[in-house]
Amino acid sequence: MKLGMIVVLTLGAVIACLALTATYLVFTSGVASAREADLVVEVMDPSVIRWGFLSAALAAGLAAAGAGYAVGHVGSAAVGALAEKPDLMGRVLVMVGLAEGVAIYGLIIAILILNQI
Numbered sequence: 001m002k003l004g005m006i007v008v009l010t011l012g013a014v015i016a017c018l019a020l021t022a023t024y025l026v027f028t029s030g031v032a033s034a035r036e037a038d039l040v041v042e043v044m045d046p047s048v049i050r051w052g053f054l055s056a057a058l059a060a061g062l063a064a065a066g067a068g069y070a071v072g073h074v075g076s077a078a079v080g081a082l083a084e085k086p087d088l089m090g091r092v093l094v095m096v097g098l099a100e101g102v103a104i105y106g107l108i109i110a111i112l113i114l115n116q117i
Contacts, residue, residue, distance in 0.1 A: 023113070023116070025055075026052055044117070056110040063107065067100055068103075070099035074095050074096050075096055078095060
Protein backbone atom coordinates (compact mmCIF):
# COMPACT_ATOMS: atom_id res chain seq x y z
CA MET A 1 0.00 0.00 0.00
CA LYS A 2 1.38 3.40 -0.93
CA LEU A 3 2.12 6.02 1.70
CA GLY A 4 -0.39 8.44 0.16
CA MET A 5 -3.22 5.95 0.49
CA ILE A 6 -2.32 5.36 4.13
CA VAL A 7 -2.39 9.13 4.77
CA VAL A 8 -5.80 9.51 3.13
CA LEU A 9 -7.25 6.58 5.07
CA THR A 10 -5.80 7.93 8.32
CA LEU A 11 -7.27 11.38 7.68
CA GLY A 12 -10.64 9.80 6.97
CA ALA A 13 -10.53 7.82 10.21
CA VAL A 14 -9.55 10.92 12.20
CA ILE A 15 -12.39 12.93 10.67
CA ALA A 16 -14.90 10.18 11.44
CA CYS A 17 -13.69 9.93 15.06
CA LEU A 18 -13.87 13.69 15.54
CA ALA A 19 -17.35 13.88 14.07
CA LEU A 20 -18.59 11.07 16.30
CA THR A 21 -16.96 12.58 19.39
CA ALA A 22 -18.41 16.01 18.71
CA THR A 23 -21.87 14.57 18.11
CA TYR A 24 -21.66 12.64 21.38
CA LEU A 25 -20.52 15.70 23.31
CA VAL A 26 -23.22 17.92 21.88
CA PHE A 27 -26.05 15.50 22.54
CA THR A 28 -24.93 14.45 26.03
CA SER A 29 -23.97 17.90 27.29
CA GLY A 30 -25.68 19.13 30.41
CA VAL A 31 -28.28 21.58 29.21
CA ALA A 32 -29.60 23.52 32.18
CA SER A 33 -32.95 25.19 32.02
CA ALA A 34 -33.96 28.18 34.13
CA ARG A 35 -37.45 29.63 34.25
CA GLU A 36 -37.64 33.42 34.58
CA ALA A 37 -40.97 35.11 33.84
CA ASP A 38 -42.17 32.29 31.58
CA LEU A 39 -38.92 32.48 29.58
CA VAL A 40 -36.87 29.32 29.24
CA VAL A 41 -33.14 29.98 28.98
CA GLU A 42 -30.86 27.15 27.93
CA VAL A 43 -27.23 27.34 28.96
CA MET A 44 -24.67 24.98 27.51
CA ASP A 45 -21.35 24.22 29.14
CA PRO A 46 -18.61 26.43 27.57
CA SER A 47 -16.20 23.50 27.28
CA VAL A 48 -18.73 21.62 25.15
CA ILE A 49 -19.08 24.65 22.90
CA ARG A 50 -15.29 24.88 22.60
CA TRP A 51 -15.01 21.19 21.68
CA GLY A 52 -17.86 21.59 19.19
CA PHE A 53 -16.14 24.48 17.41
CA LEU A 54 -12.81 22.64 17.44
CA SER A 55 -14.30 19.46 16.04
CA ALA A 56 -16.20 21.36 13.33
CA ALA A 57 -13.02 23.17 12.30
CA LEU A 58 -11.00 19.95 12.28
CA ALA A 59 -13.67 18.09 10.31
CA ALA A 60 -13.76 20.74 7.60
CA GLY A 61 -10.00 21.35 7.58
CA LEU A 62 -8.86 17.74 7.53
CA ALA A 63 -11.47 16.86 4.92
CA ALA A 64 -10.23 19.69 2.73
CA ALA A 65 -6.62 18.59 3.22
CA GLY A 66 -7.48 15.00 2.31
CA ALA A 67 -9.49 16.11 -0.70
CA GLY A 68 -6.67 18.35 -1.86
CA TYR A 69 -4.23 15.47 -1.62
CA ALA A 70 -6.60 13.17 -3.51
CA VAL A 71 -7.36 15.74 -6.21
CA GLY A 72 -3.64 16.35 -6.67
CA HIS A 73 -2.96 12.71 -7.40
CA VAL A 74 -6.12 12.09 -9.41
CA GLY A 75 -5.63 15.33 -11.36
CA SER A 76 -2.07 14.48 -12.35
CA ALA A 77 -3.15 11.03 -13.48
CA ALA A 78 -6.07 12.59 -15.35
CA VAL A 79 -3.81 14.97 -17.25
CA GLY A 80 -1.63 12.03 -18.26
CA ALA A 81 -4.66 10.05 -19.42
CA LEU A 82 -6.05 13.00 -21.36
CA ALA A 83 -2.72 13.52 -23.10
CA GLU A 84 -2.99 10.03 -24.56
CA LYS A 85 -6.78 9.81 -25.10
CA PRO A 86 -8.68 13.12 -25.18
CA ASP A 87 -12.03 11.30 -25.43
CA LEU A 88 -11.76 10.28 -21.74
CA MET A 89 -12.68 13.78 -20.54
CA GLY A 90 -16.06 12.83 -19.06
CA ARG A 91 -14.69 9.88 -17.11
CA VAL A 92 -11.79 11.92 -15.80
CA LEU A 93 -14.11 14.67 -14.55
CA VAL A 94 -16.14 12.08 -12.64
CA MET A 95 -13.00 10.78 -10.92
CA VAL A 96 -11.89 14.28 -9.91
CA GLY A 97 -15.42 15.01 -8.69
CA LEU A 98 -15.39 11.92 -6.50
CA ALA A 99 -12.15 13.07 -4.93
CA GLU A 100 -13.63 16.52 -4.26
CA GLY A 101 -16.65 14.92 -2.62
CA VAL A 102 -14.55 14.21 0.46
CA ALA A 103 -14.28 17.95 1.17
CA ILE A 104 -18.01 18.40 0.73
CA TYR A 105 -18.72 15.61 3.23
CA GLY A 106 -16.38 17.25 5.75
CA LEU A 107 -18.16 20.58 5.26
CA ILE A 108 -21.56 18.94 5.78
CA ILE A 109 -20.36 17.31 9.01
CA ALA A 110 -18.99 20.67 10.21
CA ILE A 111 -22.32 22.36 9.47
CA LEU A 112 -24.22 19.64 11.32
CA ILE A 113 -21.94 20.01 14.35
CA LEU A 114 -22.30 23.81 14.36
CA ASN A 115 -26.05 23.49 13.99
CA GLN A 116 -26.22 21.58 17.28
CA ILE A 117 -24.17 24.11 19.27
